[in-house]
Amino acid sequence: MDNIINYLNLVTLLLFFAISDSFGGNLDDFLRCVSNDDSNPILINTPSSSTYSSVLNFTVRNLRFSGPDTPKPFAIINPSQASHVQGGVICAKNHGVHIRVRSGGHDFEGLSYVAHGVPFVLIDMAKLNSVSVDTDDNTAWVESGASMGELYYKLGLETSGFGFPGGVQPNVGVGGFLSGGGYGLMVRKYGLAVDNVVDAQVVDANGRLVDRDSMGEDLFWAIRGGGGGSFGIVVAWKLKLVPVPSIVTSFTAFRIWDQNSTNLVHKWQLVAPEIDERLFIGAMVTAANSGEGGGRIMGVFLYSLFLGRAEEVISIMENNFPEVGLRMEDCVESNWVESMAYPASGFVTAKDMNFLLDRTPLTNGRYKTKSDYATEPISQTALHGIWERFNAKGIQTVQLVLIPYGGKMNKFSETDTPSPHRARYPIKIAYYVTWDTLEGDSRHLEWTRELYDYMTPFVSKSPKAAYVNYRDLDIGRNNEEGIPTSYEEAGVWGLKYFGDNFERLVEVKTKVDPYNLFRHEQSIPPVAAQVKISSGNDVACDKMEYLPNLIGLAM
Incomplete structure (x- = not known):
């Protein structure tokens, strides 16, 4: 097994050098850009790093997207504070580098950590995982890299009468879950998870850190269910907690x-x-x-x-x-938190909270x-x-x-x-x-x-x-660079996901990210994307068991 891992690491490293040569040095320039602040160091893993494979594979949930032929990021940025995310976005924009953003790795088509046809950097939010509960107004600020289990665990420590209508599977990342709407076992009582989001902190396409007031209601509306990887990088979410009975x-x-x-x-x-x-x-x-x-x-x-x-x-x-x-x-x-640990244990016990942190x-x-x-x-x-x-x-x-x-x-x-x-x-x-x-x-x-x-x-x-x-690429997709050939083409999948809301999402995208910096095979396109391409501008700068595995319930 070690020989196989070493071989895969070597293949990845050779591909990295090949990409670097063909990309005119932009990758090296990008790496220098994100690492040039000694007073605010950021953790970066490249294929030559001893921890690269372990960091990359830690939250790969679908082995269809982890083979030797799967494209790998030329660098993994592991931000531990919002300014690191800002730096990564600014440097990517300035050097024409493609971004993928991952919180829990549950994107069913691997779009949060795989890009085809273009060199890309992975911004892995796992270290941005703090949960802060305010029992005075029954809210919680949760960073996008936190898992649902980490959120529930903290709620169990801080409050007994409130919960959150999140998903069942504990290792789902909060960021991706909320970006797509999110449902759980309290959906019939309190709606989708995003129906209970009251604020957020977002790094936009210009590298600004904005909250609900400064981003405006259009962007705040779009990030709450408009799909991840289209409008910016949500660093943290403010959640409205909901009352739950003692039993x-x-x-x-x-x-x-x-x-x-x-x-x-x-x-x-x-x-x-x-x-x-x-x-x-x-x-x-x-x-x-x-x-x-x-x-x-x-x-x-x-x-x-x-x-x-x-x-x-x-x-x-x-x-x-x-x-x-x-x-x-x-x-x-x-109690409610124990009820979240129960499915996390495979419906074995409701008494071991450690299942929520696994x-x-x-x-x-x-x-x-x-x-x-x-x-x-x-x-x-x-x-x-x-x-x-x-x-x-x-x-x-x-x-x-x-x-x-x-x-x-x-x-x-x-x-x-x-x-x-x-x-x-x-x-x-x-x-x-x-x-x-x-x-x-x-x-x-x-x-x-x-x-x-x-x-x-x-x-x-x-x-x-x-x-x-x-996520299902069978129902339609942009091209490998994340750009549809037409608005109508994007609408094939967009209407399935969003219905008439797709048009408004396109309007918001055009307003906040006109050069399509944040994109993938099913990202919301700006209406001007095709114009930018044709004019020559670089849009990149722009065994059978009767206990369920619950992956279909995770999100």
Whole structure:
């Protein structure tokens, strides 16, 4: 293994020198630029650094984007204060260097740490991870490199009556999570995570550090769900904490597949988005190989959080969803922070808070995720078609993840934030497939696309909506340099993610970053990007287990 790592390091180093030669010295100039302040030193890793590989791979969550052929950054900047981010942006702009920004590494297409066709620098926010809680006004300033687990852990230390409606998986970075809207187990009570953001600190395309007052409401609106990597680098977010009862209840229920399973999933669609808004019930259908020659095993897993006591939720379930057969022994009462540690532990214990601080991914393989929204219940006939595809030969582990909206989500306008999928979209869907080897890439990617196409008649239309935090380049992309050939081309994917909000996002982008410094294959384009290109300006300066892996729930 050490020999392989040394070989990969050598390949990366040779590529670095080749890129440096072909880029006219700009990379060297950039490195000198970001490291020229001895009074305010910044940590920089290059391929010649002994820590380069460990820093780069620490938050790579999808092994599809970590092979020897995957483009690597010529430098990794690890800022520990906002001025370091400012310096990185200013130097990148002045020297025509492409930027990628990573907080937790969960971008499903690797866009936060991989760029194709251009040399690039990675600004890794992991060291910007402080969490400061103000119990007087029940808010918290959280830096973008903090994980959701770190936020929850600090809330557990500082306050007992307040929480935050963030995601389930603890190692998701706050920055990327909030940039794409973000949902969690309290989405039906308090909305998306970004519905509870009240301020932010952003380094803009000119290297200025601005807050809500100085950035203006347009940019503040855009960063709260407009997707990461388009408008600037959010250094920190001010969160409005939400009241939670002293005792909450989690429950799980797993059912091996039988003739009643389709009825259960179909009934879930009718109940979960309409039930008491204090109750979240997620559903996950999983199919996997049971072992060598053991055939295929499929099952339904329900997981839940109720903001109240077990006795009450059992009564609610008996009246609304008796098919589950919820029992007291299925329930775990705890405080709210413990309820966040419970899924982080794989639904084993709610008493070990250390699970919230573990940045090790629950899975570490190759995967592909796609998303849809259902505007009405999917018929049993259509569901049977999904199950048939779940038994496809040669496919390893597949999941259909169903997330209920409704409740408070029905009370937000589709234009309140860039995240438009509210009252008219009661069910969020993720299709998630995992496998082990490079040789399995083609077959598994093809399978996800076939399932996605099959679902087209049964989900939202005009456009077929998608969730931006489940990034999917299959639905459209800019070119490798992050520039669409036309506004209409960008709209192919932009309307799926943002609906009519896409147009406003383009307007904000054009205003705050007209030279397209912050860009990737699905970044919001400025309307003038093509003009700048044609005029010759450099836009760059411009095994099967019945516990879910939760990657589809992370964001």
